[in-house]
Amino acid sequence: MKCNGSEILLECLLEQGVDTIFGYPGGSVLNIYDALYKYQDKINHILTAHEQGATHAADGYARATGKTGVALVTSGPGATNTVTGIATAFMDSIPLVVITGNVPVPLLGLDSFQEVDITGITMPITKHNFIVKDIAQLADTVRRAFEIANSGRKGPVLIDIPKDITAAVCEYQPKQIPALVPNADTMTDEDVATAVQMIQQSKRPFVYTGGGVIASDAAKEVRELVDLIDAPVSSSLMGQGGFDNYDERYMGMLGMHGSKTAANAVSECDLFIGIGTRFSDRVILKISAFAPNAKIIQIDIDPAEVNKNIRVDHTLVGDVKCVLQRLNPQLGQCSHSDWMEKIASWKREYPNQQKGNTPDALLPQQIIETLCELTGGEAVISTEVGQNQMWAAQYYSFRHPKQFLTSGGHGTMGYGLGAAIGAQVGCPDKQVINIAGDGSFQMNCNELVTLSKYNIPVIELLLNNEVLGMVRQWQRLFYGKRFSQTTLERGVDYSKLAGAYGIEFYTIAKPEEIRPTLEKALAANGPVLINCVIDRDINVLPMVPAGAAIDEPILEIEIDD
Template sequence: MSPKLKKADGRELKTENQEMTGSSMLIQALAREKVDVIFGYPGGAILPTYDEIYRTGIRHILARHEQGAIHAAEGYARVSGKPGVCVVTSGPGATNVVTGIADAMIDSLPMVVITGQVATSVIGTDAFQEADVVGVTMPITKHNFQVRDVEELPRIIKEAFHIATTGRPGPVLIDLPKDVSTASGFFNYDQDVDLPGYQPTVTPNKHQIKKLVEAVTKADKPVILAGAGVLHSGAAKELLDYVEQQKIPVSSTLLGLGAFPGNHELSLGMAGMHGTYTSNMALHETDLLISIGARFDDRVTGNLKHFAPRAKIAHIDIDPAEIGKNIETSIPVVGDAKEALRMLFEAKGTPCDCTQWKEQLNEWKQENPLWYKEEGNSLKPQRLIEMIYEETKGEAVVTTDVGQHQMWAAQYYKFDKPNCWVTSGGLGTMGFGFPSAIGAQFAEPDKQVVAVLGDAGFQMTAQEMSILQELNLPVKIILVNNASLGMVRQWQQLFYEERYSNSLFPIQPDFVKMAEAYNIKGWKIEDPNEMQGALKEALNYEGPVLMDCRVHKDENVYPMIAPGKGHHEMEGVKP
């Protein structure tokens, strides 16, 4: 008999072709995939799997709500680059992770979501806690499975991890009926993945690379738009090497921040609705726009009629469906960003003569920087983010919800390293920031993790403070508290004649007492003169911390491209 195999943590890996239950197969397969942590919440249909978790000792983090579990798994995936794994029960357990699945799908995060399901004999009868999760999630998963035969489970799990992590990453769901999880079969995990209809193109066409090299040589005003695809492919170094070889300026999308060092002389900052003046004007004036791993969403492009009107567009993306979807593309390059950048670097080519272009960009940087006004004795949110950056020396992993605080963090925290920025981009999910920080802390246990949150979004998943209490995770929660739905209030001010319909919070909980109820250190800061010292103390504190920072309530995010406007029509560029 073959000797028993062990993972590094001591868990037993069983040999091939042993008979075992479906639940045991699942846990063995997760071990084979080197899964080191699961985020989840038990319930009736998934109990056989949780019994196996108990037996094997695989690390499981008990969220206090399934939404917290899925967002934590997203944060883990975003920072580690490995697939986040979430396990929940049927019915409401499964439907409670739908938002997180949609969030992961649009932001291209590798996820494997395992949902319990009622027994196959009663599927379709409206049994207790039954929901058609396969039907519900079909539009928002890269692929999904419902297991009907226990001996198909190993193949399905292997395929799920392969699909989630190759090509354009995304969430894959496995719906596991209870009777399948208790049935027995033979475990075979050595079989190769065979998916003839799924063969992502990794290596770009060399003729398209040659066209792009020639276009760079001829360009007078080239710009690279770096998106999250650079990060997903692990191509930050390749991008830096190529940029420094060719001396091409770089704009970043919201999710692409950190793909190129924010303090580099060729960095133009974030592009889009609340991007920098220089970055947006560069996109408006460029004659060659090279998009790498960005999908040209509406918050980046503004009005498509005015987007890069003088530019030839080159688009590098591993997902061919994105190329030409929103913007007409002259040089399509289908392939992995890392491989494309490697080929471009090796091709060398003659760098363009862009002296005047760089002088113009530097002039815009000097004349139209990001700005805010210090007023009276109120704490400005922009200054708060600057202080967080100064105190962490740019070394922290920063997570956010969606809204004003998210935009201020993107503008004023300069991300010089990849995979340190965790935010909800395409779906814009409130409640994402705090649990994603928990997942990020598991991905990087030795790094400082700072959750920069709005007071509204935090209340959607605040129950996950129980995890900080239970495990003493040193996540630092910084509430940018303006007692409102800040971005909603800003839009109501600018576009709805100051009719603040249900966007203001006249009454709030005592967040410090809320933190203390979970045995978490809490501060309330209103005086800007106390902020720096309190922040330093909080960041140096060994355990979890919540800081309730009462910022200027009427502050707006600028600059801003209003709906229907182009990059050259930004508002609030200067004080």
């Protein structure tokens, strides 16, 4: 059948199972938005306040649902406004398709109004990108973009479509899109046998789960592995929810702000099994002191990550789920009771308890642990970046994959609210909360209008200390308490801000206000903003200084000013 480019684009999105687009219209995508008007009963469009918010929303939608997120924006500034969101998805391996408009093909390269080389700009932060200059190639380009976004190590793909291509007419032939099957033929039987032997010889194994466990839907297989080998488990920031945090085997997060128990276990284990992780610098810290007594097995889908940040003794390259489905049946039942008791004793000895400067201080730990209790550890939690992010990872106990949405690799302030919008749209039956610091919140608080417009029942939990808390913490420890430009004190009346958008508002200023306020917010039928007034000198602990060994964390910081 004959269709114009805009109709072909939307038909191809329907082929891929797309039901929601996050975007913002403009001149170069007018034809696509005109087609969306006709397709509004098939494809839901969420109009955000800003193109960056649209990209973060598509990212949050992808993380929470496991589907591919889709963002649609115009050319020029519309396209460049997506760059931070694309980089965020790229660093965290999130499947995203970003569709940008551009000037007509004859005007490309002439510095035309709102023309930008977005494929050139985004080349380093996408798995692949395309510019479609021939209407006959549009359908197959869209199909290829989704395949690339979801195959192997997942990630964002950009499709740039000049305006004249969206209006041109071409023959369109629908296609049935087969489900992608992960490639399981990336390792030999000998590779598996070597891993089995290393595991069976271990007396003190340590299992570490990263974002790849969630990306490959391998939580069940990881559970089987740790039960078979009787090992303790820690997770990266991106791996939260890949293993049930309520389980007695779980030691807490590993890394710069990880638990002391996990740090001790790394130093004393004799086998470290990293699953779906790239061994970030924020995890391994001082390379020479990381797992000094252990052999290391790395299981990862991306061969480029092997031996990149740390040398390992053995690798199993492939989709985590496929690898473990081959590995687990080869393992017999192991028992390491002495090792597990030692882990339990460290957990008792090093509980991570926050301290305030006064006995009645309002502590983030109290707020987040109460939230976890009231939601049964079942809510979808997004975060901004900084202290709020670490506190959420430390004190909310995640039970399942796809519960924790955070900018791990890129560290994008302003990510969380957009991500929460996408998660709530994709998972309307789940409770979604964005845990934010006031610095991050003020970067993208314009997306409150999106919550209000669509009555999206997200809770914005604002941990308000009127400073850039994480940067201030570093200034205190390493810059002689010279708090340069980290004291905000902007005097924002958050009740008026919420009121301007018609959003329900509460304040928590005392510990006794935590439970009743959270209960009211959780019972609300629409968006809520909660302003939690906390002290500016509550720090994220433990903290391993840059260059120090992972088992040398700072456990207490004296506040004398």
